[in-house]
Amino acid sequence: MFESAELGHSIDDDCYKKEVPALREALLDVQFDLAESKAFPVLILIGGVDGAGKGETANLLNEWMDPRLIHTCAFGPATEDEAERPPMWRFWRELPPKGKIGIFFGSWYTAPIVENLKNGKLYKKLDSHINDIVRFERMLTDEGALVIKLWFHLSKKQQKTRIAELEANPKTRWRVTEQDKQHLKHYDEFRTLTGRILRETSTANAPWLVIEGFDPNYRSLTTGKYLLEAIRNRLDSKVPPPRKAAAPALTLMAADGLNVLNALDLGKSLDKNEYEEQLEEYQGKLNLLTRHKKFKELSVIMAFEGVDAAGKGGAIRRVTRAMDARTYSVVPISAPSDEESAQPYLWRFWRQLPRRGRVTIFDRTWYGRVLVERVEGFCSTQDWMRAYAEINDFEEQLVNHDIVLVKFWLHIDKDEQLARFKTRENTAFKRYKITDEDWRNREKWDDYQRAVCDMIDRTSTEQTPWTLVESNDKKYARIKILKTICDQLEHKLNSLK
Amino acid sequence: MFESAELGHSIDDDCYKKEVPALREALLDVQFDLAESKAFPVLILIGGVDGAGKGETANLLNEWMDPRLIHTCAFGPATEDEAERPPMWRFWRELPPKGKIGIFFGSWYTAPIVENLKNGKLYKKLDSHINDIVRFERMLTDEGALVIKLWFHLSKKQQKTRIAELEANPKTRWRVTEQDKQHLKHYDEFRTLTGRILRETSTANAPWLVIEGFDPNYRSLTTGKYLLEAIRNRLDSKVPPPRKAAAPALTLMAADGLNVLNALDLGKSLDKNEYEEQLEEYQGKLNLLTRHKKFKELSVIMAFEGVDAAGKGGAIRRVTRAMDARTYSVVPISAPSDEESAQPYLWRFWRQLPRRGRVTIFDRTWYGRVLVERVEGFCSTQDWMRAYAEINDFEEQLVNHDIVLVKFWLHIDKDEQLARFKTRENTAFKRYKITDEDWRNREKWDDYQRAVCDMIDRTSTEQTPWTLVESNDKKYARIKILKTICDQLEHKLNSLK
Numbered sequence A, B: 001m002f003e004s005a006e007l008g009h010s011i012d013d014d015c016y017k018k019e020v021p022a023l024r025e026a027l028l029d030v031q032f033d034l035a036e037s038k039a040f041p042v043l044i045l046i047g048g049v050d051g052a053g054k055g056e057t058a059n060l061l062n063e064w065m066d067p068r069l070i071h072t073c074a075f076g077p078a079t080e081d082e083a084e085r086p087p088m089w090r091f092w093r094e095l096p097p098k099g100k101i102g103i104f105f106g107s108w109y110t111a112p113i114v115e116n117l118k119n120g121k122l123y124k125k126l127d128s129h130i131n132d133i134v135r136f137e138r139m140l141t142d143e144g145a146l147v148i149k150l151w152f153h154l155s156k157k158q159q160k161t162r163i164a165e166l167e168a169n170p171k172t173r174w175r176v177t178e179q180d181k182q183h184l185k186h187y188d189e190f191r192t193l194t195g196r197i198l199r200e201t202s203t204a205n206a207p208w209l210v211i212e213g214f215d216p217n218y219r220s221l222t223t224g225k226y227l228l229e230a231i232r233n234r235l236d237s238k239v240p241p242p243r244k245a246a247a248p249a250l251t252l253m254a255a256d257g258l259n260v261l262n263a264l265d266l267g268k269s270l271d272k273n274e275y276e277e278q279l280e281e282y283q284g285k286l287n288l289l290t291r292h293k294k295f296k297e298l299s300v301i302m303a304f305e306g307v308d309a310a311g312k313g314g315a316i317r318r319v320t321r322a323m324d325a326r327t328y329s330v331v332p333i334s335a336p337s338d339e340e341s342a343q344p345y346l347w348r349f350w351r352q353l354p355r356r357g358r359v360t361i362f363d364r365t366w367y368g369r370v371l372v373e374r375v376e377g378f379c380s381t382q383d384w385m386r387a388y389a390e391i392n393d394f395e396e397q398l399v400n401h402d403i404v405l406v407k408f409w410l411h412i413d414k415d416e417q418l419a420r421f422k423t424r425e426n427t428a429f430k431r432y433k434i435t436d437e438d439w440r441n442r443e444k445w446d447d448y449q450r451a452v453c454d455m456i457d458r459t460s461t462e463q464t465p466w467t468l469v470e471s472n473d474k475k476y477a478r479i480k481i482l483k484t485i486c487d488q489l490e491h492k493l494n495s496l497k
Helices: A013-037 A054-064 A110-122 A126-142 A156-168 A178-185 A187-201 A216-236 A272-290 A312-320 A366-370 A381-400 A414-426 A428-433 A436-443 A445-459 A474-496 B013-037 B054-064 B110-122 B126-142 B156-168 B178-185 B187-201 B216-236 B272-290 B312-320 B366-370 B381-400 B414-426 B428-433 B436-443 B445-459 B474-496
Strands: A042-048 A070-074 A101-105 A146-153 A208-212 A299-306 A328-332 A359-363 A403-411 A466-470 B042-048 B070-074 B101-105 B146-153 B208-212 B299-306 B328-332 B359-363 B403-411 B466-470
Touching: A013 A054, A013 A216, A013 B428, A042 A054, A054 A070, A054 A101, A054 A146, A054 A216, A054 B312, A070 B328, A110 A126, A110 A187, A126 A146, A126 A187, A126 A381, A146 A187, A146 A216, A156 A178, A156 A187, A178 A187, A187 A208, A208 A216, A272 A312, A272 A474, A299 A312, A299 A366, A312 A328, A312 A359, A312 A403, A312 A474, A312 B054, A328 B070, A366 A381, A366 A445, A381 A403, A381 A445, A403 A474, A414 A436, A436 A445, A445 A466, A466 A474, B013 B054, B013 B216, B042 B054, B054 B070, B054 B101, B054 B146, B054 B216, B110 B126, B110 B187, B126 B146, B126 B187, B126 B381, B146 B187, B146 B216, B156 B178, B156 B187, B178 B187, B187 B208, B208 B216, B272 B312, B272 B474, B299 B312, B299 B366, B312 B328, B312 B359, B312 B403, B312 B474, B366 B381, B366 B445, B381 B403, B381 B445, B403 B474, B414 B436, B436 B445, B445 B466, B466 B474
Parallel strands: A042 A101, A042 A146, A070 A101, A146 A208, A299 A359, A299 A403, A328 A359, A403 A466, B042 B101, B042 B146, B070 B101, B146 B208, B299 B359, B299 B403, B328 B359, B403 B466
Antiparallel strands: none
């Protein structure tokens, strides 16, 4: 991995000075074209050996280009806000929007490197960690991001020399820390480990570029030219390449016509007395659970999806009624804001993740990607096809961070929907609930059903199963939802004891 | 203040049950009209005596209305992220956008009450604290927010009874804390203090409504009806009233034609050698200052305004070049995003405030309100007239939180601007910098000059003075800027020792 970066590259000052002005001009041009087009975000990850010029390079890029369009982030120890969310949350919230450049130091590569060096062979998670990174970066590039990964390298001898030089100069001595000296001691170990990580995370869509960092002229010119070419090529190609590739649609309509939705017994119901008794029981139980002493150690996300008019709103109100209003927040999902549109589609959900001891209820969710966006053609086949895996990855991170995720699909049949639409049209205070769009969606009933079946098959995991809710009878549906939430929450709380 | 709320109000169950359904329907209606119109945000502050039904009321509103359109916030002790910003930051970031309802518990009224009760007569800041609140709420309502302040009251006897009741019931015992009992002991003190605060913060635009909290029926109906009426009235009035009022424009053109801008000696310049020597000196100094051991105890905001083509970008690059790219962030201000447009105009700046040890550089700033928005008529006269005081309040909060704020106006004369515009048009890599808008703005040169003079007069305070930068010579300008930053930063760092 590092062979070419230990050759002792260098460029003399005259040559450097001759090349820089044109390079800077071209970099500024490409940066403004990018900003104007708002075509995609550029994310530059910077990593490497101590003393190889990581910080200098970030400074240089800010100097050569327009710093107003660059967002440079250094990630240190997690703040309180960060620690209360899954580890990737801090990176999600700093992602550059389309048209801008983000420079990340200490990105998602820091944790696996540090953990490994600390625990040595005892650390068993490296493979799965690498796998997570590859999948995450794949999602970013599929979403259109240009991900540029720069690794600044020094041979062992060069690093020794560099540290000695810095220490000798009073102006730079502050930059050499005790940690740097420790790192030098473990150089070989570090080289082996990072060599492996770089190799295994160098993918076609997000390859690493290893740059020898000893000679500043060489380092700077190489970096600048690479960036220029990468951004310019991508701008010239207009359409992000991953979106172009065709993929076959899923075809899941079973020959016997049976599917997970029409197999539901929609005749299930509760009478008024049973309903009221159980409503009180489970609302009371939910209330107690949210006041459990261990509740502050976890967070809860409730995801509501369902057929139009299946009763999501009413069900959510029965749930919120059981909780203190200071505990929960209900997030209705409709068209994204312009800040949200400039980011990967999961970004708007990441930004709403609850703190510890809090509940976020999503009324419609990230599954819009494989439902409405698929059926209405708002994204390409390629896009929604990959979304299943992206969503599974997302939810896995939630669950791993002690977030209880409960997902509901509220189902009614076509006749029941028609009856409810008509009631809505005929009742003054319900009329706002029915729009032309609802009638249009109804015409695509079969397409939606097919999308739902695919979704349930592909995103029900052991840890994050879908709960299908027979909702022709609202009372039955509400109780099933409350009971499911109580069961899952109780189960989690018991597991914490 | 509390007289009417100690009368023993109550409403019997029959009457309550008869009234509630229509009230709920009307509340839902008004809520959806609000959401659809996106006309203004509704901010409900909830305060009052322990046990008077604050939490119950928030829950009830979430139950009666659509919780998807309500954002309920409880503010406890500051998190790390919050503590690193001025005290009002946490409230700014939770402000509801237009069309939504926000419910705040433990709002900006908590601090003055707690501080007073803790320190008694030793606390001398109550008056200024009240004044700050009145001004802040005035800004919110001027920006179009409907601010509803509900205070739930109990007489001393009622509070005693309520706490005893709660304690007697095993289901509610958890809600009585040691603090509640302490508070009961200090009831009279609390009543006197809050009576004064409520009286002095009950303004025409944001009055307090005191509601007797003992009888839940009375409390709930009164609250619901008040909210309904307040939101409905405001929706019906269409145009937010404060914006309607006319105000005389400032007229500041002096009879002798002299003003702070044309009094500047734009002939000031530096030769190349002086420039390069001083550039190195001050960049080095700035670099050292940002690595000062006390630098982590403060934050820095640099605000750049100036005539088009005065050289803001170039000056900013000379500043950033002196710092580690991980330390600063450059925020260019152009048209607001839709999330920003749904908030008071200062919101987009609050969200960018730097953490401790960080620098935010604004390329154009909140002064757009009194410059471009004034001159182009993007806001009403009333709006930009009040902005001077609002901006002064904003900046005072920054400075009080140990944020070093440095403000620059870069000035060139009309001939110099013309020359630079032409150069930009004739130089390939500068052409992106000149647009039709620049030429249009140039036609309004005099209007802009007048706006700048007003701005400088009205927003130069002892703590946050404007630095006017003679910029016909770019070298002179850049050095003056760097030197000013160094001076102000050094001064602040010394004051911390």
